[in-house]
Amino acid sequence: MSRSGGRRALALAGAATLAVASTLLAAPPASSAAAVTASCSKTSDWGSGFQGKCTITNGTSAGIGSWKVEADLPSGTSISSVWDASKSASGDHYTFTNVGWNGTLSAGATASFGFGGTGPGWFTGCKINGAACDGSGEPEDDTQAPAAPGNLRSTGKTATTVSLAWNASTDNVGVTGYEIYNGTTKIDTVTGTTATIAGLSAKTAYTFTIKARDAAGNTSPASGSVSVTTDEGGGNPDPGGSKVIGYFAQWGVYGRGYHVKNIDTSGSAAKLTHINYAFGNVQGGKCTIGDSYADYEKAYQAGESVDGVADTWDQPLRGSFNQLRKLKKKHPHLKVLFSFGGWTWSGGFGQAAKNPAAFADSCYKLVEDPRWADVFDGIDIDWEYPNACGLSCDTSGPDAFKNLLSAVRSKFGSGNLVTAAITADASAGGKMDATDYGGAAQYLDWYNPMTYDYFGGWDAKGPTAPHSPLTAYPGIPHEGFNTTETIAKLRAKGVPANKMLIGIGFYGRGWTGVTQAEPGGTATGPAGGTYEAGIEDYKVLKNKCPATSTVAGTAYAKCGSDWWSYDTPSTINGKMGYAKKEGLGGAFFWELSGDTTGGELITAIKSGLG
Structure with missing residues (x-):
């Protein structure tokens, strides 16, 4: 799940720019700690024009739902362009208001907007929500009620x-x-x-x-x-509503030491219905192998092998693909899909969208390669995110995803599974509104909405929040960032309930420098993790920082100055109850190596779905 918000660069042509330290206000005085403040400065000045930035800080103990900055400019100076805010002007008086995504500020949070202007002057008489921008004094008496929504x-x-x-x-x-x-x-x-x-x-x-x-x-x-x-109640109309799908990350065979055999020895293979093998790459508009050594070259010794038989130097297929073949032989009910893209490798989908038929053909040839055609039962598309921003930004248009999947379904036919992992951003005007997920659903067997990573340490100062909330709760940092609203929005777009799976993270997200035990606290950065800051496997967190409470259906705990949120067997049971009540197709999770050696979390999913 990528982060909300956005930035837009202003191209400046002509004379060379000179960074200056001209500011509208100095840092707010200590007495303004309990106020909403705004600090504005020129970031560049080339004489005839300038570029500037304003940062709004909510220094109060409560959240705000919007902000408005007002200021005057002298005659001969004007603002010509603004980003991350809306601008209106009456003579030399300028008003800047938040856009949809950056108006809600929890206690201690900040938002910024930028602008470009002409002339030598600068702001005077700055106000934020009717009070002085530096937090001094009191807001003007306000007796006027808002207009009705x-x-x-x-x-x-x-x-x-x-x-x-x-x-x-x-x-x-x-x-x-x-x-x-x-x-x-x-x-x-x-x-x-x-x-x-x-x-x-x-x-x-x-x-x-x-x-x-x-x-x-x-x-x-x-x-x-x-x-x-409300709709009529009743049981799950889909007999396939007990799907349990786990992602196997190819890189787990390295530092994590997690191999296909572990899926079997943990008892997970017997509880899974499908495995998504992650990831294949997308390069030059085509599906390509992501890691040939892990995928089909690594030689397994007898003790590492699913069936206890070592690989030989001359056998045609080795690596995880061969181990998956052995796992399917031992567990004939298992289906395996080859997943392409993911956070790091989604950048190639934009080019693929320009020629969907060629992309689909390349994927089919790779998935059905004679060396491993029997291993895979279909394809999973993990495009993060069509016509929106993830690691990079895509501008393929709202129909690109639908057209791509139409071509993939046409090539793979009805005899193969075609699925997709998609955004869970249900905010107004967010990622889910950027593409036609409803229209694309007709070409898919099911969607995996990534109902986790709503919040995390990429917002280094917090506020702390559960990364996988089932529902909204008072003080949630961003509207539309919870599972219930994700599923409801997809249904409103025409996606059938039985074509959606609830997503579970087998890991936690955390911050450090936290003093508040409850959600909504401030932080100094992401908490330390074994492989990456701000993230840790469940199998580590259950002992390192045992859960002490829950919020919005997800567990959390504060250990020292660290604050973590993650799902436990108990919270997973609650989420499975929700999935059954809503008639969803089952559950999926990222990823297998985060579970305990005895498979605590997958056991909770399986038993919760029934």
């Missing part, structure tokens, strides 16, 4: 949940949150313009309205109402 609508429903969305309210200072009502009863408060209401009764009518609030406590009139009847 508009266009309240239902964006999805199940037997037990209703997803809502509405248009943002306007306010003279700024909206800080929204109250959700069922009839006359307030049932939730959120900072964004979407929400999923859970815990409802099946086949029951509900009437919802929304009110906006500002920092001064003024409450708007109620929005127009929307009436929604």
